[in-house]
Amino acid sequence: MSTSARDGLPRPVGAPSETVRPAPLGARERAPCETMPHPTVRARGVPPVWGISMLIFALLSLLVGLAIGPIGIGPGAILSSAGSHLPLLHLPGRLGAVQEAILWQVRAPRVVLAALVGGMLAIAGSAYQGVFHNPLADPYLLGVAAGAGLGATLAIAYAGVGDAGELLPLAAFAGAIAAVAATYVLARSAADVRSTALLILAGVAVAAFLTAAQTFVQQQHTQMLSAIYSWLLGGFDSASWQEVVLIAPYVALSSAVILAHRRVLDVLSLGDEQAGALGLDVRRVRLAIVAAATAGTAAAVAVSGLIGFVGIIVPHTIRLLVSSSYRAIVPLCLLAGAGFLVMADVIARCVLSPAEVPIGVVTAVFGAPFFAVVLRRARRSGW
């Protein structure tokens, strides 16, 4: 993961570079068709202890994200500046114009955006895992990443869009939605086969095709390589309130739909046939959940690029630590995902400060060992 990130680092055009490899952080394709062990599902909601501690974790990480950065701004100064922005208090702020701008126009939107994207990717990941009974499912399973990558590449290559361009997130979003729609149509065309495995395989085919198209377009526009790579690598380096406003409705709507289906996800985890026997219209709810998860993920990817690992590691960690019931997993994922990605972004901007580290490297380097520890613990307690 870390080596591929280093190889893929955007370089200035014409400057020395080794062979550039097209694949971004390896989050695009997942192995198909593995079924999760059937846990005994007990209808239980979020244990209050976990609910409260995850809420505290998410809020704390937001504060840490606001307080820590390459430019030191003391907590007291941040508080007084926050006070000066409160509508009725009008306390005198202690920050200069530059620090004010850094705090509220650069750092704050970055933290909020990371929280939205992290929460979205984690909750979408949990939804995909539930719908497909597949522990390897992540939000990019049905071609979201490949579609968004192609959309962004086309926008950069043919419209020459920079970060200021309005077209780039739109193109990435459209590409992601179109890719998943294509996957669905492809799977549906295979008539009566109802298995989710078929959908996953269709996703693999669509992702492979779109990735190939993306690589081709990219190689035809080598002078745009650095801009394309920079997007593919993902991150919040140029976050703005505009982007927050852009994706907030999608994240809210998508999360609401998935949250509303958390009981349904528990029923689905019994297997399609049993769920059907219990009176659930499996195809319809599956379409609703996948559509919601896809729209949210596409919006997240449109502003942040491809960030791997969050959508797979956060749901599993919750599953192993707290409960295998989606009534607990889904809401906790929203909080834990937000906190995790905000903290990962703090590390990304601080570890080599004032330089940035690609956030995908951070999510993998810190996420994987943590996940390993959780796995070992869970194995011992007999999951």
Added chain:
Amino acid sequence: MARHRARRWFLRWCALALVAVTLGACSGSAHKSPQNNSDAAAFPVKLAAANGTVTIPRKPKRIVSLSATATEDLYAIGAGRQVVAVDSYSTYPPQAPHTQISELSPNVEAIVSYRPDLVVIAEDNDHIVAQLEKLGIPVLFEPAPGSLAGAYALIRALGQATGHSAGAAPVIGEMRRRIAAIVHAVPRPQTPLRVYHEVESSYYSVTSRTFIGQIYTMLGLRNIADRAHAAGAYPQLSAEYIIASDPNLIVLADAACCKQSAATVAARPGWRNIAAVKDGAIVPIEEAIASHWGPRTVIFVEKVAQAVKKLEDRTG
């Protein structure tokens, strides 16, 4: 520490370069280079390159250049007529025979189809050097120069390799003379001006260790990216660090790729507080000029120096 050492090294180097230029100018006319007439007779030529000693049996008539810098150099020294194909990155000069051959993934068959008797390469992607050598084609593997001295050496080597030593010498002399004059004339305020060089719109920059960074050092500018040297020669800077560093001058090498301009820079969140944005000291520069280390490097030096002068004139 490292920065100070680098700066001292550069000052020393600049002084040396000046001495060399002056000496060269004095002695240049004294002995008209004997190579002048013997350029064609000088073959076979043996040259030291990154792929060892390269022997070029006779004056090449069909050159393929997979190096944008070398392409510019070849045309500047008068070897343009011998060039039959250049890669897709070689955007200058416009009359160069552009092909779809990619520098990133060069295709040996596509290169061989031009029946080259010399191939100039800057990057050994896909073991292309060994592949061509196996076919008995002379390959000059010359990685992108890391300094002005390296750029001059490359022009000199290309002159020898193509039978245009006499054409290379004045190109180098002219570059040296003009850059020395610009460096000499540029205003140097008491506190050095801070510069931010943008390679890509997500704030990738260059440190003083790069070719382009060295030019900023020569012009007496302080490069804000140097504090991020731990992340390599091309670090991605944090937006908040750039704002807090308050650069006096912003150079945009991403004006074409990413449509960045003074207006888009000013519209970035928090950037209006930066001195360069307030003073309008934002210099868009063509990517090719800011990344090919050939004769047009002089244009880059000139543009940056002009911006510095304009800033100094305004502040008095």
